[in-house]
Amino acid sequence: MVEPDWNPWRRLLALPNESRTKTIVVAFLVASICALLVSGATVLLRPIQTANRAAEEQTRVDALVRGIPGMTDLLTQSGGTLSTVVIDLENGHAASGVTVDSLDVVLADTSNWTTLGPGTDLAGLGQRPNFAQIFLLRGGDDISLVLLPVTGLGYGGRIDAILALRGDMNTIEGIAITSHSETPGIGGRIEEPSWQAGFPGVELRDETGDLRFAVARAQASGPYEVDGITGATRTGRGITNMLRFWLGPDGYGPLIRAIERGEF
Amino acid sequence: MATRVDFWATLTDPLIRQNPVTLQILGICSALAVTTSLATALTMSVSLTVVLTLSAVIISLIRRHIPESIRLIVQIIIVASLVIVIDQVLQAYFAEISRALSIYVSLITTNCLVLGRTEAYARHHAPFTAAVDALGNGLGYSLVLLVIGAVRELFGRGQLFGWQAFPVTDAGGWFTPLGLMLLAPSAFFLLGGLVWAIRSWRPEQVEAQEHLPPARTRPAE
Numbered sequence: 001m002v003e004p005d006w007n008p009w010r011r012l013l014a015l016p017n018e019s020r021t022k023t024i025v026v027a028f029l030v031a032s033i034c035a036l037l038v039s040g041a042t043v044l045l046r047p048i049q050t051a052n053r054a055a056e057e058q059t060r061v062d063a064l065v066r067g068i069p070g071m072t073d074l075l076t077q078s079g080g081t082l083s084t085v086v087i088d089l090e091n092g093h094a095a096s097g098v099t100v101d102s103l104d105v106v107l108a109d110t111s112n113w114t115t116l117g118p119g120t121d122l123a124g125l126g127q128r129p130n131f132a133q134i135f136l137l138r139g140g141d142d143i144s145l146v147l148l149p150v151t152g153l154g155y156g157g158r159i160d161a162i163l164a165l166r167g168d169m170n171t172i173e174g175i176a177i178t179s180h181s182e183t184p185g186i187g188g189r190i191e192e193p194s195w196q197a198g199f200p201g202v203e204l205r206d207e208t209g210d211l212r213f214a215v216a217r218a219q220a221s222g223p224y225e226v227d228g229i230t231g232a233t234r235t236g237r238g239i240t241n242m243l244r245f246w247l248g249p250d251g252y253g254p255l256i257r258a259i260e261r262g263e264f
Numbered sequence: 265m266a267t268r269v270d271f272w273a274t275l276t277d278p279l280i281r282q283n284p285v286t287l288q289i290l291g292i293c294s295a296l297a298v299t300t301s302l303a304t305a306l307t308m309s310v311s312l313t314v315v316l317t318l319s320a321v322i323i324s325l326i327r328r329h330i331p332e333s334i335r336l337i338v339q340i341i342i343v344a345s346l347v348i349v350i351d352q353v354l355q356a357y358f359a360e361i362s363r364a365l366s367i368y369v370s371l372i373t374t375n376c377l378v379l380g381r382t383e384a385y386a387r388h389h390a391p392f393t394a395a396v397d398a399l400g401n402g403l404g405y406s407l408v409l410l411v412i413g414a415v416r417e418l419f420g421r422g423q424l425f426g427w428q429a430f431p432v433t434d435a436g437g438w439f440t441p442l443g444l445m446l447l448a449p450s451a452f453f454l455l456g457g458l459v460w461a462i463r464s465w466r467p468e469q470v471e472a473q474e475h476l477p478p479a480r481t482r483p484a485e
Contacts, residue, residue, distance in 0.1 A: 013329060023331040030326075030338050034345035041349040048356040056359065184367070 053179070060176045061135070061147065061162055083136050085264075090114075092254030093263070095131050103133055114250075122245035124153035124238075134255070136264060143167050143259055148252050149178075152242020155234040157181040159190070159242060165204075169256045172202045172213075187235030198226045204247055211247060214240045274396045278404035280466075284377050285408040286459045287469055291377040294368050295409055296451040302425045305413030306406075307361045311350050311369055313402025316378050319343045320386040320398035327387050339382050344373045377405060412454050420445030 005011055015022040086103055088095040098106050106112050113127045135147035144167045152159050159180045164173040175196050182188045189195055203223045204213045212224035215236035220227045228236045245251050258264065284290045291312075298308040319342050323330070330338050351369045354362040362369070372378060381401050386394035417423055422430035422439045431437020444450050463469045 017329065017331045018333070019331075022329070023334055026326075026329060026331055026338065027334055030341055034341050038345050038348045041352045045352045045356040049352075049359075052356065052359040 057178045060178050063176065065137075065145075065147075065164075083138070084133060085136055086131055086133050087255055089128070089130055089132055089251065089254065092252075092256070092258035098131050100133055103131060106131060116250065120245075120250050122241045122248070123151065124241065125151060125245075128250065132252075134252075143264055145173060146259065148246065150242055150246040150251075152238050152245065154180060154182050154190075154238035155187050155232070156183060159235075159238060161239075161242070163243065163246070165256075169260055170204050172199045172204065175199045182232070182235050187229065187232040189229050189232065190235060190239065195227070195229060202226055204243075211244055213243055213247070271393070271396050274393065275400040275403075278397075278400040279407060280404075280462065281469075283404040283408065283462070284380070284401050285405055285455070286462050288380070289459075290380055291375045291405055292455070294371060294375060295405070295412065295455065296448055298365055298368050299409055299413040299416055299451055300420065300446050301364075301417045301423075302410065302413045303361060304364045305409040307354070307358065308365060308368060309402070309406030309409045311354065312372055312375065312377070312405055313399065315343065315346045315350055315372050316381060316402045317395055317398040318346050319378060319382055320394040321391050323382045324386040324389060324391040324394035327389075330387070335387070336379075336383070339379060339387075340373070343378050343382070347372045377401065408455075408458065411458065412451055415454055416445045416450060420450075 005014070012022060012025060017023075084100050086095045086098045086100055087093065088098075107129050112130045114130055115127045116125060132149060134149070136143055137145040137147075146165045146167075146169070148163045148165065150161050150163055152161075157180070159182070160178045162176045162178060164175065165171065166173050177191045177196070180188070180190060182190060198220065201223075202213065202220075202225070204211060206212050206224070214225050216225040216228045217233065217236070218228050218230075226239075247253065247256070278284060280286075282288075285292065285295055294308060294312075298304045319339070322342050323339055326338075347370060350372075351362070354365070354369060381398055385397050389397070414424060417425075418429060419442045421441055422428060422432045422437075428435075430439035433440050442450075
């Protein structure tokens, strides 16, 4: 007579494959091990990926700056680099006590984020940070260029971009899309230089001060519009809303007025 | 197993005689999408071969304990997890190439080649044999990708691995790049040509005609 085996593992393995217990246990084990594997890889590799993305964003900012005519000359005049400023979005002044290095730590604290109400949340973000890192370029005493990082919601997910504004704070000098997840070949074309070439010279506000910027449905008409991308209506609307939000009162509006007053 | 497995044949058969792409026409979608340059084709080949081999070994190890009713789900979960891990590794260490490959690495999960090998072979064979078979199939896939990638990059840009093989006219050379080679249709043409070339060389690969044209009958007078 064979002794009954009390080792649960061996008893499980000895079960017929079709038994309900074994099916459930095998499914559970495979799923758990795979989950561990995937989350382990993600967590271990995240620091390297973040560093990669930061480096990529830096090259995009550099490319954006280099692509602006006359920019290289300006840069060499002003010492070769842009000055980086962390600003308080609430009042548009330079943030006190928050530096570029401590910005990540500060923004990890949810109390430094402002929840956006349905009426004000044009870009569909839900909340926005209270502090933002911007880049300024001075020509002489005046600001000649401002680089503003912006975030919005496109068709496939978040769109991150950097908007370059001329010193008059009303004319776009260029845009760089730093990350997006739009459909390749349709909305994904926002990362193509040919589409981004439509931005320089586009104006944001009319004489009365209303924000008029928009991505057109088709061809741009008037000085406030950029050509739309065929088949990417929702991506275009996302870009419109993103820039309208960030240039409006809840975004960089206070900063823009502060720069216009000559506070920077 | 009663018969001894010929490992060398298992490894080399899928290269040309049983090539998964040209004979079984599996994994076409990614073969078309990532072959615009040799660097992306090579990365994709290595990723697929690694995923295929690892999943074959894992599935072969647990082959006696996979319940029949959930075997496809178990296989897909294992393949998908390996693909995510590979994708994360690529994003961390080969960020540039990972961007060029975009979604196609994640789509290895749905590559019929991987599931086809695990389902048809690894489920019935010992881990080592399964690994050899998977490696052979991965290499067969890689061979096709590299051939098409080399032709497309050479004639589309005059380059090989980014090195300027032909001086292009823009830079004062004699070679005018064929823009078509960088578009998806050219991969279809090349793949079709490759299949035709292999089947003319090895006529035993030609499939039997599925439909015979109706016999001509003389119209009744």
